[in-house]
Amino acid sequence: MYMILLTLTCVTVARAEVSTDVQEWHIVRCLGSISQRYFSAGETLAMSLHEGALHTSGRRSENFTNFGRVSIEIVGYISEEMHQSGTRSVFISNVFTDYNPTDWNSNHKPESYLLLTPSSCNHESDIVQSVRSQLKRLSSYHEWNPRARFVVTVMNISFKYNAEKLSQRILVELWKRKILNAIVLIPLTNTSQSQDATGTRRRSDGLIMEVPALGIYTWFPYRGPNRCSVVDEAVLLDVWIMEGEGNFVRNSFFFPKKAYDNFHGCELRVATRVKYYREENITQNSGNNTGVTFDEHFEIRILKLLTKSSNFTLLFLQHIKNFLEVKEESGNYTGYTGLLMNDEADIAVGGIIRTGVLTNLVDVTISYWKVRWQWYVPCPVKFPGWQSISRIFSLSGWLCIFLAAMLAHIVIVFLARFRIQENESFKRFVDAVLDVWALILGVSILSLPRTSPLRLFLSAWMCYSLAINTVFQAYLTTYLVDPGFEKSITSIEEVFTSGTKYGFSSTYFDRNFNDKADPKDLEILGNRIDCVDMVTCLLWTAKYRNFSTICNPGLVEYLYYGSKYSDKFRGYLLCELKEMPVLVTDLLMVVQKGSIFLGRLNEIIYRLVESGISTYLVKVSSETRKFFKAISIASKTLADEYHALTMSNMQSAFYLLLFGHSLGLMSFLMEMLYFKIHL
Template structure:
């Protein structure tokens, strides 16, 4: 009986062990099949990525992988060098992917793990494509990696992103939405998301094209790879809503694998019409490009709206063609902005650097720091810097008399009078032997001088010469005096009516030679380094700082001892008409004829912004049509009408009506002559009374 019980117990143990062995074998078989299936899926995923990289990627690929054993590594793998195979670290997917990329012939591959920031610097300003592999904590890991990549300028118009979600999620649709939303926070839209699912699950996620539905319904139990993306600006209600995403294509895991539709995975996502989606614009008041905004109350807040200015008119054309609505950012106190000591930017520059706007416009030059913080569009206008100088004033009063002849000619005229007096005195002495009556008056030198000067002034003499030699010389002197007097009277009359101008500074060398101080705002320094002018060292070394432009302009206009470098556009349409003499309506600030520096105006977007391509097309067509020139011409016409109404524009070529103002100097000379004559007359009366009393 005891032996029978032991036999039964032994049989049970044996049966139990056999069951355990069978179960273990079954588990091992299932695990092998699962591993085999997973390996096949990974191989298909890698094959899918290789095909995408060959068709859509450029010569550089950055692969972003999860952290591995709390260590970071970065290696550079050059195509065609198999001994640099990097698959010894990481899981099977990483090994297969790196091996396949290595032998596929890609020029260079950068592998980057979460904690390694040094390798990203090698990708600085290079057009690259990105593979981002996500497993656990997909959104948190994606956010961290994008932050690291952003520090080193990863965004550009040619960058394409492929995000691989290698995990089974409870709500895969929500996970895809979160990934697209996180990328949109960094203004990345050129992205596709790869997700492994059963075909029947793919039908339930996103918007599925009709061409794919039939194939997926037939293969509803097969595992496939769905390729998803989203399209901004397609619908006014879903302009920036990533929850509405699309299934572009499906990779079938059969044989070597293939796409069902072979459709474009990176289509153009910015069409000709943006369906009234809102575009955020950063600008600031900068006449004549942007005029002062108007403020409108809306939903409990006050919004700034810009509706006047050259660039606002340009913006209106752009928004009409692109079919978008505009939202202006509140104006900043810093206007264009600057770089602060804490490492941040302000103003328009800050709006570009931190992607707070979609477009920045308003007379923005093609110079740093704008080109460092944003991407510029096609150039739409050009301007120059010119030197502002005090305008030459008209010479009024007695100073015009000395401008009739040069100083040398005036000296010759007075010497001729003295010489003529000597000659006529000598002729009178020579003819003394003839004892001709009336000749004795010319024997006195003072009498001869009086008579010669009287003839020069065009007045009569008390006694005329009686001898032939005196008469001949006297007639010659009358002709000479008449010619000189006519010239003097003609020029004097013209100067009294329209006086001549002071000598005007005409070049930068004249400014340097005149000893006049000059200066400009510190923001203009960058133009000298870009242009590389010959005067760069001289100008930057001796210039005065015009931190406050109004103060420097006031000094140029009223103190007249300063020259200032200024934008020609702003001078022509603002400064030129703001600084005017209120009495004579003459311009107080002029420019030298030559331009000093040239620069260009452009529109900016944040780095890598999706609207730049479409913006370039629209601006190029606006320039070809001459619409920006028409905007400027219309503004010039309006300015001329305004100046005519206010009397600020005078016609220098029109007829003059003589007034007391024009002949004031002539009357002063007449009164001075009468005063001198009165003094001489009174002196003679006193003199003769003194003689008689004596």
């Protein structure tokens, strides 16, 4: 394929010096008129030839020996006519060179295409093959635009043919590439074809006068339930009379609107995947595939609204495996992409998100739902019940209490020994310690103080003990009922600094950390684990609590409450970081490249989103209701309603009671042993 960018402002060649016949000259004039009327100034025009080279010699291509050639003079004059209304970038394409399609580097997609078939062909099939080859080459370019205006020009023909039938065959080839905005410029081969078009070329004696003319043909799809996407006939729009300067007879509009609001009940072939939700209402497919069923997912409901507004008849295709895959190892396209590219489906729906590879192969609608991808970390676990007492005060608080108790019995002994009339029990350290802890625990002491200084100190210590005891009992009861949770990861920075392993899918999320100038991004990519299996990564996070990963809330809810993996996740929790999403992807539908349906579908989806209907359909869908019910049941805690204190709640209290009884028993045995030895 040889591609030349011509920036032509003026081609100054005298028409008188051109050795070309009248028909070729009128073809140039006709194309110039079409260019001025329908090709905007400043746009990019792609001109395609089926030639081995651009020269005036008679060499033919070795690959297609039956094909003639288009002379450089004709190409020059066509280029001149293309530039009459202003400067335009023209790409001239030749299918017999070996350059890669990537050599066509342009910032703008062509808004119009001009295809020239070779002259002096021997068969209609040669002309059709020429158009097919040119379209195949043009469509391989990234700049390919099937929604542009196409003009296919059939040059001089040396055999008899039916212009309408040949135009129909050419239009069929265009429609295979989803090209609808197209016309065919073709010489009319006999008088009857000209007369049928004009109805004005009769002699005074009533005989038909032969008038050479060029016909302009197109076709109109979806004009009725039996006239949908099949090119059943070519419609003659206008005729260019090859007399004098030439002129159009009807001055019809050559590119009328063919994007309809009403598709008259024509079938829309839908590719969808087997939904992982078990629905209460399974809808039976209508049409030929009566054995196909599909789930009433919210995306299906949106699709039904779209097709109802456009008057389509839905035809659901058989479910296929690997629905979301794009390519097999062999290089063949598979999944819904393969169905669309092979013209086996018109639209695909079911958890499809926008990717760069996807938009190069098919056309995508606007988004009707946003999918948030968040960080998920291990949820904090509850503190053990036996830690309830130790957590009432901090370590420094406990140290202060014990230090105050030690100082208190020293002060008591000091105040008692300086007063002769004071009770002897307060002058002994052991008795003073017992009195201090008795007041802390809220029990009575053995004897009362007799002097004012000791009475004042013990009164102050009683107030302090009452405050400590009240706080202790209040927090002890709280922790017995709900011991609380350990500290967890609360920010993205803690994910990377906590020492816990983390990972995510390299295919989807590596590009979010691809700033090579940022050492933090390089460190993240260097330490991350590639999560090929999302279920395994989420199990590591929830069950083993040694991993952090990226997922979307909808998928997490599905895995927990609506999938075959629910048993594996039962009893284990995932916690979502409430920060900015790592990535927000668009949920959308896809159609064939250049599909006529795209504009109408986008228009309806835009209205559904703006009115909030798409959000409503998500909330009222049966799977969402089931999720909410399951979540509400699973999320109930001890604080949600009254619960009697059980052995599990009172665990730490019984540990403390056992410790006290053990200590008391040991003291009792030591006393008995002491008195037995000394008595």
